[in-house]
Amino acid sequence: xxxxxxxxxxxxxxxxxxxxxxxxxxxxxxxxxxxxxxxxxxxxxxxxxxxxxxxxxxxxxxxxxxxxxxxxxxxxxxxxxxxxxxxxxxxxxxxxxxxxxxxxxxxxxxxxxxxxxxxxxxxxxxxxxxxxxxxxxxxxxxxxxxxxxxxxxxxxxxxxxxxxxxxxxxxxxxxxxxxxxxxxxxxxxxxxxxxxxxxxxxxxxxxxxxxxxxxxxxxxxxxxxxxxxxxxxxxxxxxxxxxxxxxxxxxxxxxxxxxxxxxxxxxxxxxxxxxxxxxxxxxxxxxxxxxxxxxxxxxxxxxxxxxxxxxxxxxxxxxxxxxxxxxxxxxxxxxxxxxxxxxxxxxxxxxxxxxxxxxxxxxxxxxxxxxxxxxxxxxxxxxxxxxxxxxxxxxxxxxxxxxxxxxxxxxxxxxxxxxxxxxxxxxxxxxxxxxxxxxxxxxxxxxxxxxxxxxxxxxxxxxxxxxxxxxxxxxxxxx
Numbered sequence: 001x002x003x004x005x006x007x008x009x010x011x012x013x014x015x016x017x018x019x020x021x022x023x024x025x026x027x028x029x030x031x032x033x034x035x036x037x038x039x040x041x042x043x044x045x046x047x048x049x050x051x052x053x054x055x056x057x058x059x060x061x062x063x064x065x066x067x068x069x070x071x072x073x074x075x076x077x078x079x080x081x082x083x084x085x086x087x088x089x090x091x092x093x094x095x096x097x098x099x100x101x102x103x104x105x106x107x108x109x110x111x112x113x114x115x116x117x118x119x120x121x122x123x124x125x126x127x128x129x130x131x132x133x134x135x136x137x138x139x140x141x142x143x144x145x146x147x148x149x150x151x152x153x154x155x156x157x158x159x160x161x162x163x164x165x166x167x168x169x170x171x172x173x174x175x176x177x178x179x180x181x182x183x184x185x186x187x188x189x190x191x192x193x194x195x196x197x198x199x200x201x202x203x204x205x206x207x208x209x210x211x212x213x214x215x216x217x218x219x220x221x222x223x224x225x226x227x228x229x230x231x232x233x234x235x236x237x238x239x240x241x242x243x244x245x246x247x248x249x250x251x252x253x254x255x256x257x258x259x260x261x262x263x264x265x266x267x268x269x270x271x272x273x274x275x276x277x278x279x280x281x282x283x284x285x286x287x288x289x290x291x292x293x294x295x296x297x298x299x300x301x302x303x304x305x306x307x308x309x310x311x312x313x314x315x316x317x318x319x320x321x322x323x324x325x326x327x328x329x330x331x332x333x334x335x336x337x338x339x340x341x342x343x344x345x346x347x348x349x350x351x352x353x354x355x356x357x358x359x360x361x362x363x364x365x366x367x368x369x370x371x372x373x374x375x376x377x378x379x380x381x382x383x384x385x386x387x388x389x390x391x392x393x394x395x396x397x398x399x400x401x402x403x404x405x406x407x408x409x410x411x412x413x414x415x416x417x418x419x420x421x422x423x424x425x426x427x428x429x430x431x432x433x434x435x436x437x438x439x440x441x442x443x444x445x446x447x448x449x450x451x452x453x454x455x456x457x458x459x460x461x462x463x464x465x466x467x468x469x470x471x472x473x474x475x476x477x478x479x
Contacts, residue, residue: 001044038162064148079142126166137173163256169287184261194258200443201251209244210469228407
């Protein structure tokens, strides 16, 4: 079930009314309803997906209880078994064919030809997200950061909560699970802000991302016949598309959670205002980057080891991040590209140079900050070419095409529907995000003039109704 569908437009208010007006009095019954609604939401794509999420939830919950009963060596075995089991399931469904094809290519390169069998399976939507969420629970129980819960209903609600289920944020049990173990009380202010965040996410997704997709798809599908300037525009508009698509989903998910009295972690902190690559990665897909930091980078020694091991640790998290996105060498190349950009900062100890709000207390950034933002954005946009390309060869040819003499020609934009509107909407979006850069989202405008708020809401709703692009699935559903 898509957030930007009529089905969800009926599903959400129905669940909301039942949640607060029918099932509120009994916490356990309310959590059972959350699970049922979440399974309807998730099973809408394919009911068979439910078998995996139920199995993952039960295994992680059971392993948590088992670790409480045994000594350290047995706890370690149980934790490792759960990690292997969950990653094994993820690997089979997401990476089996990729590794088989890579294995086959290696033999073909030395003249050996054979045809191994491959699995014709459907990749379950959101499997990477809920698998990592379940793993964080069992690892935290093993590390004794949290106590295992005996409440299987609350745990299943924690894993399956429908706003976060398909594309995150990837929550930690220490934040989300306790919220299902205590009675929720309706908070009008939280709910209205949630509605604003949902509207902001829908605006970014349907009006900006989906309209940008029309142009991006055309350019990438016909990159061999495009000028350098057109290819650069295609890369830049994909940067806009993927940001508005994914952060739009996160805004809708977090805002929807707030309607139900659930607070989820922030997933984006205006990343295109970053002044260097290190700051970009503290602002982009925060739930995933902090997951790799907490469960991979720090256990490997983090930055408190030799320079050689720092390089190893940094390469590990970026390559794993690339691999997490999918079974394609382009994602590994994207991860390696960012690792190469990030390494100098961490080796020189400058990876936390910018932790403040840019131009705090000022209306406009300095000239130096403007150049830093533009330079960082262009580097990130180059990386997105690898992310968007179908294979490494296409990515390389695409980048070569950008740096052609035709770079100085006028870009072709005639196939971009609603181009003028999208330009205006992009300016409005970044202007609002700039003004709200110390807030939780771009439409966090509760304190401005009520009439101005109503005008903004009306214009956004109007644009969503009349200028929505082609109904594109959220990009991160494939991960």
